[in-house]
Amino acid sequence: MSAEDVKLKLVEAEEPDENDYRLQEQVGFILRKAHQRHVSIFAAHIADLTPPQFAALAKLHDVGETSQNQLGSLIAMDAATVKGVIDRLKARGLVELSKHEVDKRRLLVNLTAEGRDAVERLIPIAREITEETLAPLSAKEAAIFMRLWAMRG
């Protein structure tokens, strides 16, 4: 083995991963796939609502009337995104909109009776979705996962 070969070996030993970047082991890729898998499980249980739509309904059920942007911040959606979600829920009669009487900038969002029925009917199913998503994890692993990422804002 030449001196040059030895030097190469040493370099490889010092930085073993410089030349092999494994996409499948990067957090971003794993998060993207885990999210895809969850959306798929969700769709298999609840065909007529998307996860963001259900999130909006569930949060409205929890907190009652709020402004559109406020709701958005509660469910981690920016103003542009939440508008689209609410528009579609409104078109389906699950929420209704009204103007804030004092602050004329605000658009208040409320569940309709139909929307309330839908949430209450779907919440048990949503619990099953969470369960099924966590199924490949042991109870302890699931607990760690939930705790860790729940902390993140």
Place this chain on the structure above:
Amino acid sequence: MSAEDVKLKLVEAEEPDENDYRLQEQVGFILRKAHQRHVSIFAAHIADLTPPQFAALAKLHDVGETSQNQLGSLIAMDAATVKGVIDRLKARGLVELSKHEVDKRRLLVNLTAEGRDAVERLIPIAREITEETLAPLSAKEAAIFMRLWAMRG
């Protein structure tokens, strides 16, 4: 307390969560937020590529020439999605397309010299992104997280 009240209490005790569904504790919500956070960290480090675009480049760098659909399955994107990503990379001169000489259905994708340079320049940064995303976790927690979700397909 009436008999009816007692019955209600009992029901509540048996199913303590029936009436309080906490969106912030559901896996889907947590996954969505964790993914959002990662995309934000990615954008702060690599402004001119999205995570899916970088994934395509990194995988091409890893496996070399492949068909568009094959690449899609390697990076977990369906045919329609990968087409858009590859189109944009092609428009920027980072990949080039050619027809498979035998199987005329296939569209072969390759890195250009510029694309190869870009990937190799960005891989160290991508490692930093993974590190920063996992920063709030201890080494052991990060290992658990990676192992668990890496298993998922």
Place this chain on the structure above:
DNA sequence: TTGATATCATTTGCATACGAATGAATTTGA
């Protein structure tokens, strides 16, 4: 061989997701 299947890619339609720009209304601060 040829008819049924399967695969590869494209297109369309819909639903997030976010940055940036805009306009209306409110709040702040000098």
Place this chain on the structure above:
DNA sequence: TCAAATTCATTCGTATGCAAATGATATCAA
């Protein structure tokens, strides 16, 4: 008080992401 800054909502543009339909090509099987 009144100009500056902030907040709420909308709109536009761009980029995933997926289902479904379509067309072209390949493969399989009778």
